[in-house]
Amino acid sequence: QPVLTQPPSSSASPGESARLTCTLPSDINVGSYNIYWYQQKPGSPPRYLLYYYSDSDKGQGSGVPSRFSGSKDASANTGILLISGLQSEDEADYYCMIWPSNGGVFGGGTKLTVL
Amino acid sequence: EVQLVESGGGLVQPGRSLRLSCAASGFTFDDYAMHWVRQAPGKGLEWVSGISWNSGSIGYADSVKGRFTISRDNAKNSLYLQMNSLRAEDMALYYCAKDRSGGSGYFDYFDYWGQGTLVTVSS
Numbered sequence: 001q002p003v004l005t006q007p008p009s010s011s012a013s014p015g016e017s018a019r020l021t022c023t024l025p026s027d028i029n030v031g032s033y034n035i036y037w038y039q040q041k042p043g044s045p046p047r048y049l050l051y052y053y054s055d056s057d058k059g060q061g062s063g064v065p066s067r068f069s070g071s072k073d074a075s076a077n078t079g080i081l082l083i084s085g086l087q088s089e090d091e092a093d094y095y096c097m098i099w100p101s102n103g104g105v106f107g108g109g110t111k112l113t114v115l
Numbered sequence: 116e117v118q119l120v121e122s123g124g125g126l127v128q129p130g131r132s133l134r135l136s137c138a139a140s141g142f143t144f145d146d147y148a149m150h151w152v153r154q155a156p157g158k159g160l161e162w163v164s165g166i167s168w169n170s171g172s173i174g175y176a177d178s179v180k181g182r183f184t185i186s187r188d189n190a191k192n193s194l195y196l197q198m199n200s201l202r203a204e205d206m207a208l209y210y211c212a213k214d215r216s217g218g219s220g221y222f223d224y225f226d227y228w229g230q231g232t233l234v235t236v237s238s
Contacts, residue, residue: 038160048225102177103174103177
């Protein structure tokens with residue numbers, strides 16, 4: 001199964017934006033997949049945030065604020081989670097996921113610190 | 116209210132077996148695919164296995180293929196994971212997760228999760 005690469009850590013200040021990336025291996029085209037994003041806080045199960053395929057095919061999880069959004073950078077073969085207007089409660093681990101033909105694959109996760 | 120309650124975890128020796136269960140309530144269980152996702156201590160998430168609403172479509176991670184078997188009993192609103200030939204690297208918190216779809220032809224996202232059951236593999 002493929003490996004999705006996420007930076008281990010990221011940080012930003014309250015009110016700023018955080019851009020979290022999920023890079024697919026070169027043999028998998030990001031344009032062909034839904035990119036799913038999950039948030040996990042310590043001691044809790046993950047929470048579904050959203051998926052992004054294209055600007056016309058995307059979806060927000062129930063109760064997820066609109067300041068969480070997804071996109072892709074095809075040139076970098078990367079899925080992106082953008083969190084605008086950062087709040088202290090956004091401090092968490094964030095995981096991307098895709099469904100290749102042979103089963104689900106998560107990225108290694110990014111720990112987001114809100115300074 | 117959707118509830119997923121895992122059970123069956125515990126301490127097991129390498130090479131032995133364990134069966135996890137997930138009791139579901141608050142939704143029409145036989146309409147949705149279900150999954151097991153695990154998380155080793157201090158590590159990231161790993162999808163383990165998924166099963167469609169009617170058990171017609173089943174998938175496994177390469178790391179567990181041939182050792183783990185997923186199943187469901189729609190009459191009992193329950194999901195299971197039979198884990199054989201356990202290894203140290205199988206030690207993790209195992210989450211039961213509900214799929215947003217029925218899983219016929221494709222799996223989608225996990226919209227509800229249980230709190231997990233801990234599997235410890237050690238001699």
